[in-house]
Amino acid sequence: METESLLEKQDAGIGRRSFLRYAGAGLAGVGILAVGACTKDDPNEGINTNRGGIDLGAKGDFAILNYAYALEQLEAAFYTQVVATMYTGATSDEIALLTDIRDHELAHREFFKAALGSKAIQALTPDFGAVNFSNRASVLATAQAFEDLGVSAYNGAGFQIQDATYLTIAGKIVSVEARHAAYIRNLVNPGSFADSTILDGFGMDKVNTIPGVLATANTFLKTKVNAYDYGYTA
């Protein structure tokens, strides 16, 4: 199903003034317009076939949103598998809350897919061969890695988002990823919800770069994600 995105509505030729009224975003809409204005109406935008694999495309908000979309695809696929084949010894509380997390990651993934519309990268094929889904420690260690990775990725990319509406939405998502991370960490090791392996000396989360995050994410993907314009190819 093709979902018409906000960006496409602009491409479709809605006048600037009525677009802003539609978006209800005031100045925030200008950023979307600016992005749309310098982008060709190409359904394959963001998927650079010349460079091999999947590429986030030219620097800009589309690339950052696709970066987030890639990570959310990975998380959603992971928790879908976790819930479908729940590990041995899961408590009812763990089953309930891990199912919640699955649904949150699905919401994030579907949100980016809808917001990006035709600018979205393709569906990624995960490779969870390294995970033993019947083993609690293996599942939760992977979950912790994904959640901390997500937090460091959003925090590290926030300053690159040009549009205030999408910066705020990234903020709405990253704090939920941090809540997940805290919960999973406490399952693995009670009290480790915000420990010194992930925080600096000022009690602040450490950021990760796009190349750093993708290098880790790609170890869980059959189809590798590149970010050529951000200095990373798998």
Next chain:
Amino acid sequence: MNLYSIIEEIEKVDPEFQDRVNPRRAAIKNITSFGSKVAVAAMPFVFSTLFKKAYGQTAPVSVADVLNYALKLEYLEAAFYNQGATSSLGFSSSERSYVNTIRGHENAHVTFLRNTLGSAAVAQSTQGTAGVYDFTAGGTFPTVFTSVDTFFAVAQALEDTGVRAYKGQAPNLMKDAVALTAALNIHSVEARHAAAVRQIRRTRGASGTKPWITGANDTGISAVNANYAGEDNVMQGPVTITSLAGVGGNISTNAATASFDEPLTMAQVLPLVTPFGVK
């Protein structure tokens, strides 16, 4: 007071300031010639007039203003945990460990923000009554330091509100990548705290409380309804989350609200923390 240096400072925040005031900069000329004839004391009035002309209402929030706002909230949180940790509250050993971990972070956030702001930092002594807060919030939480349940209920409201407050300021920090990234790195730690405190409450018997916020106020405490106002939003940018595919149907309203934390503006947060003594 040097008018030109003030305008330079404003332009660091808003490069288009002069154009906003007047494309031909006539207003600036007017104000400088006017300024030479008026007392320095009259300048704030002149500037407020200038800002109204430039922005239609008030000045954009400066980075320093945002960081001082964050500092005031961190002062509050640090004092709350400092007092809780040294109170006679009967924490379990794991609860005490959680409180001490969070306490350490909140005090570290204060240090970071004070270091960053330097001489522009608001002094803690300006808050509450000579630096002392009223954590009962004017009698709303009379047992905050005598009941562990009340303590964690207040802790949860403070953490969840802190997450919302930082989130609300992200757009105001877009012009300063370093400040934005720092704020985001604190923001996510506040969310980790919020989740941990919520887990403590869940373990203590608040079985409806999850590490994430479901719907609006899910705390069971009506006194903090305003702290959670708008958390039940299901519309993100142009996308209605409940219209998206989930498992066995669309994404549920619960999942749609829990998967996105909502921001609060400064104007929304201040009335929530004023009863504690934040100024």
